[in-house]
Amino acid sequence: MEHEVEIKAVDVNLIKGLRYKVLWPHLEGEEHCEIAPDREATTFHLAAVHGDRVVGTSTFIIDINPKFEEKNQYRLRAMATDPEVRGLGVGAKIIRAAEEELRKKGVKLLWCDARLIATGFYEKLNFKIKGQVYQVPKIGPHKLMFKDL
16 A cells, blocks of 8 residues: 555645544534644645545644754644555655655654554654653543654
8 A cells, every 4th residue: 555655745625534534533524623733834734645535644834842952843743544544554654755855844853742542653663752641632642752853
């Protein structure tokens, strides 16, 4: 599957359906699956597309976390892979493409609030954990994770 998907930059409207299905099914509908920085000029969205289907996505935003000394950082948000293709390398392909783009921008640190169930995925991609487990309301336990680029 990994070789059958294309990773490309997309408009946020193309990824709301997958966000709703995987991340935020507690919301009233996919039209509510937008976050404040989605339309900022410095934000970009990557999608893994298989045929005409979006099977994976993530959003990358400028968000300076004071827990890190590095000033040139981006935050990974709303990472989702369709359950039908999990474990086939789609998410890793998105992260690799994002890292390439972020390095072109001179970004030195990528961080995220990782759901506890996803920490193993990020660790395989050389992300490190910082701090303890914390709760995100209506979503569940998370860990702060980061990667030097």
